[in-house]
Amino acid sequence: MKNLILAFFVMLGGLSYAQTTVSGKVIDDSGQPVPSANVIVVGKSEGTVADFDGNFTLTTNEAPPFNLRVTSLGYTDAEVTVTANNQTLTVTLNESSTMLDEIVISASRTPERLFESPVSVERFGLKEIQNTAAASFYGGLENLKGVDINTNSLTFQSINTRGFASFANTRFMQLVDGMDNSSPALNFVLGNLVGMNDLDVQSVEILPGASSALYGANAFNGILFMRSKSPFDFQGISSYFKTGLTSQEAAGDNPYYDVGIRAAHAFSDKFAVKANFSYMQGTDWFAVNQTDLSNPGADRSNPAYDGLNxxxxxxxxxxxxxxxxxxxxxxxxxxxxxxxGYLESDLTDYDAQSVKFDGAVHYRPFGDDLEIVWNSRIGRGSTLYQGANRYYIDNFSLQQHKLEIRNDNFFVRGYITSENAGDSYDTxxxxxxxxxxxxxxxxxxxxxxxxxxxxxxxxxxxxxxxxxxxxxxxxxxxxxxxxxxxxxxxxxxxxxxxSDGDLTTGSRFIDRTKLRHVDANYNFSHLTADFADIQVGGSFREYELNSQGTIFTDIDGPISYSEFGLYTQIQKQFLDDRLKFTGSVRYDKNEFFDGFFSPRASLTYTAGENRNHNFRASWQTGFRNPTTQDLFIGLNAGAAILVGSAPSNLDRYSITLPVSPEGQIDTGLSNVTLTGRDAYENAFSASALQQGRIEASNTNLVQPEQVVALEVGYRGQIGKVTIDGNVYYNQFNDFISQRNVIVPLYGQVGDNSLSLQALGNQDTQVFQVYTNSLTEVESYGATIGVEAKVFGDFDFGINYTWADFEFDQAADPDFRPQFNTPEHKVKASFGNTQVFKNVGFNINYRWSDTFLWQNAFADGDVPSFSVLDAQVSFAVPSIDSIFKVGGANLLNQEYFTAVGTGFIGAQYYVSWTINP
Known part of the structure; x- marks a missing residue:
């Protein structure tokens, strides 16, 4: 026994002797720490991650000498040699001049190099967030190729890719740490009004085009992913303070303030927490256009004067x-x-405000093998939203609460989104x-x-x-x-x-709608890697509409309905891993519609001796379920009554209207009650009447919209020049649209002369109905972007986007496509993070072509415009600070991106960010 014990301690001593400990710090070429850098023993699976200050410690059984590889997104890899035990190293990573090694997750729901992504992806990382010249990281997304931002107000910007969008962009999805950030009732994203704190953003990815095969119905024309920083990897307290002024001819010069703080701490390798808070206050862009919509060019002496604002x-x-x-x-x-009427400025104080708080608890009971996350986000804000009317969204709030269990191979998450319209009203x-x-x-x-x-x-x-x-x-x-x-x-x-929610006497709208969502994904790659990478997943969603009759036809109680989806994906590499095939299919079912399959297939091929050229081609299908409003809205918007087309909704909405004296003589009726069914089954075509023709409007109930998307693209690195371009073609069927119809107060359209007498007596009511276009719609476009290092270490980028569409108007005279996208756009950037020691700058320029804006509020041309943003930054390492001076629309050449909104002026700012 004594001999056994002695042998054990000898063996233990031998193991201890064989262990090597290495410590060090990872910095960039300016001496700043690189947080979360990966440190790996070359040829082994052993490694560690640098902390927030770039420090790391690694213990390995490998005996010196051996090599460590140090990597981090946005930097070139570095390899160093360990020659002794307890050695201390300083590893310098140089800023990468290529995007090829950046990692994205969105394209395939699994980490992969952006260079090898099967579809187009735009990425906005820590470097871009820090260097943006826009007043916020969200505004900086506008400089990405193929991305449009429609500015509704100071605090509400709506992202759009590849056309067909208004501020209510229901064809675009935004995910914040996996949670759909859309308003449950409105079905679209309110920009970053109640989104993410600038300090907590780790990366942003935008996936333009159809993504239904992996992400379901709402990922129809694009999807944005925002990923926050882990409290394990990014610790400490950071903050920013930003102030400046907005300048507009109509509103004058007004101050604004934006402050934020982030606190994160890992109490151990198992337990970490974080919290974020931000507050923004300013004055919105005044909308003061008094153009007469009924007679453009006329003055207010027109008895039928109807001013835009x-x-x-x-x-x-x-x-x-x-x-x-x-x-x-x-x-x-x-x-x-x-x-x-009253001016819009008589009806709102143009107060723009955003207050955001979120907190998260992260628990790793078995180390890195499993992580449990509880995340809560609460946002409140005030802004202006333009839909059928102009709405002042006052004290609007949105809450999201999520529980997620995940590791490298799977995740299961469930969350609830609830909103409260607060004191919002229709102007x-x-x-x-x-x-x-x-x-x-x-x-x-x-x-x-x-x-x-x-x-x-x-x-x-x-x-x-x-x-x-x-x-x-x-x-x-x-x-x-x-x-x-x-x-x-x-x-x-x-x-x-x-304060009155009855639109016959008041203007407040009430909204306490909720959304419940569960989704899961399992990646079998660790089990099937020898054959292919395979993953499966699914989701379930339930809506609970609750507007108390002010938006939806829920006067007698909340309306609930649900949908679910299942998907699978396989990825396989061939030809020395140069050729990669990706195939996926998803099945979705909404309780009102038949189930729908949306498959996707793509091929990528990496060419060149140095594997620096990548070609891609993809075929995707997508679908979009009608929104909650398409189905259950029942809203008298003044110019028209909006009524959804869910079968049960047709009789849920009713309105009683007076009959003219002439009509009373014809019918003996003094009042008539119309229902939503009349709008779909007994109406005249509004567009035909405007052209002098009398035609019945035979409106079908709305069905899911479908798209087939084809795309080819190229990514490549040639010396210090990176090129990324694509060409796409989309074919839409059953395109969801709205159309105006004219319902006679009496008579049956096409059956007798009473309906014609109603037209003559102007005893009619305009309804806006939700249906599918009778014509096939096609859209197509291309983007090309070039990024390069010039004049030594200066960053230069330029990109061009072309987008267009076509359809047969004669096949569907009532169809209004609402493409709302310029045909041509050019964007350019120039900057250097270290033009002098601790001094950097960035300049962004963008030009947009003239385009036609179509929306329920108003139609009209948006003139071409040019915008210049710029910033200069000063780093003070001794106090862990960066100071920035900049301006958005620096030259204050006022412009607008939609008819009816306020002109966008300049936004000048100074900021101080502390990020130890």
């Missing part, structure tokens, strides 16, 4: 002055008259109902007509007025005593209207 004047009726005065037809004539109905609270429509129009008739006939004055004089006198008389902005009476009415 003037609300309340959208409510109008035809006045037959001859009939009202009992005079022969043609004596005084008739006119459509609108009530007097158009605010104006309409302030007018009505002061004086009812019937009384106002009666006074208008009486005054006009009297002026034309010279009653009282003895002078016969012209039409223009009579209309001016009539409006002045009807408006006598009108509530004026700035008075206590106006404010009292405003407060009452914006």
């Amino acid at each position: 003037v609300y309340g004047d959208d409510f109008s009726i035809p006045l037959n002055f001859d009939a009202l005065a009992g005079l022969p037809s043609g004596t005084l004539g008739s006119a459509r008259v609108t009530r007097t 158009r109905f605010t104006a309409i109902n302030i007018n009505r609270r002061w004086k009812g429509d019937q009384q106002w129009f009666q006074q208008y007509a009486q005054t006009f008739i009297g002026a034309k006939l010279g009653i009282g004055s003895g002078l016969l007025a012209t039409d223009e004089q009579a209309h001016a006198a009539a409006r002045a008389a009807a408006d006598t005593g009108r509530l004026l902005p700035g008075t206590p009476e106006f404010q009292s009415a405003f407060n009452a209207v914006t």
Whole structure:
């Protein structure tokens, strides 16, 4: 026994003697630490990861001498030799001049080199986030090729790729640490209003084009992934303070503030936590366009004046002055008259605010083999949103809570998203109902007509007025005593209207919709690597619509429905790993529609002696389920009533409308009740009527939209020059669209003359219905980008995007494609992170071509524009700080990206970031 014990301790001593410990620090070429660098023993699976300060310690059984390979995203690899035990090393990584080795996850749901991705991917990493000249990292995404950002307001920017989008971009998905960041009720992303703190972003990936095969219905025309920093890898307290001003001709110069803090700590190798908080406050871009939509070029003397950013004047009726005065037809004539409206600036304070908090607990019970994460995100903000109307989103909040279990081979996550519209309201109905609270429509129009008739006939004055004089006198008389902005009476009415959720008397919209989502993925690569990489996954989602009848037809209680999906993917490499095949298929089922398969296949080939040329081709299919609004909306937006086309929704919405005196003579009815079913089954085509034709509108109920996408591309590295380009073609079927129809208050369209009499008497109601286009839609485009090191160590990049579409308008005259994308775009960047010691700069320029904007609020041309952003940064290593001075739209050449929004001015800023 004694001999055995002695032998054991001798063996233990021998093992201890064989162990080698190496410590060191990883820095960049400016001496700054490189956090989370990988340190691996060459030829072995042993390794470690540097901490936040770049420090590492590695213990191995390997005896010196041996080599370590040190790698980090954005840097070239370094290899150093260990010659002795307890050696201390300093490893310098040089900034990489190529994107080839950057790792992306989005394209295949598994880590792979961007160079070998089977589809187009745009990546925005730590370096790009730090050096962006935009006021935020989210705004900096606009400089990526193929990416459009439609600016709705200061705090709401909507990302779009490859066309067909408005601010309600329901064809684009945004994931934050795997959670869909879309509003559950609106089905689109509110930019980064309630998203991620700048300090916590590790990387952003944008996958343009169809991605349904792996990500389901909403990943139809693009998807954005935001990944946050792990508290194990990025520890400490960091913060930023940013201030400056926004400058706009309409709004003047206004200050804004943006502050944030991040705290993370690993208490052990098993337990770590983090928390983030940010607050942004500013003044939004004023929208002051008073162009008359009913008669562009006319002034406000037009009795039917309907200003673009003037609300309340959208409510109008035809006045037959001859009939009202009992005079022969043609004596005084008739006119459509609108009530007097209020400016948008009378109806909102343009306060822009964003408050975001998130926290996470990470637990690794068995080391790196398993990680359990609880993550909560809570955001609140105020912004302007433009849909069918202009909405002031005031104190809107969104919460997301996630539980995830994961390791290198699988994840299972479940999360819930809930939102609260807060004090949000519709500016158009605010104006309409302030007018009505002061004086009812019937009384106002009666006074208008009486005054006009009297002026034309010279009653009282003895002078016969012209039409223009009579209309001016009539409006002045009807408006006598009108509530004026700035008075206590106006404010009292405003407060009452914006707190009332009944759109017949108020303008507030209520939304407490929830979304529950579970998804899982298992990667069998560790088991099947000798054959192929295989993974399977699935998801389940449930919506609970709760607007209390202010958005949806849920006046009698919440509406719930669900959908699920299953997918699998296989990747196989051939020809010395130069050729890679990727194939995947997904099956999705929504409870209202038949199930749908969306397959995808791609090939990539790596050529060249140094494997520095990669060619790719992909065939993808995608689908998009109708949104919650497409199915269950029931909203009187003033210009039209929006009604969804879920079969159960057709009779859920109803409205009672008055019949004109002429119609009462024809029918004996004083009021008529219409339902959503009338909009789909008894309506005239609005576009045909505008062209002088009378045609029935036979509207089918909405079905899922489908796309087939083809893409070929090339990525390559030639010396210090990186090239990335692609050409794509999309073919859409059952393209989901909205169309306006005209429902007669009486009569059956096509069956009798009563419906035609309703048209003649203007006893009609405009509805906006949700359906599928009758025509096939095609879109196509190309992007090319070049990045290079020039003049030694300066970064230069330039890219060009071309996008276009076509369809047969004659096959579907009512179809409005809403492509909303310029045909040509050019973007360029130039900078250096170390032009002098601790001094860097970056300049971004972008030019956008003229394009047609189509949206429910208004249509029109968006003129071409050029924008210059720039920043200069100063690093102070002794206090772990970077100071930055910059400006977005530095030259303050005001522009807009959508008709109806405020012009975008300049945003100047200074910032101080502390990141130890």
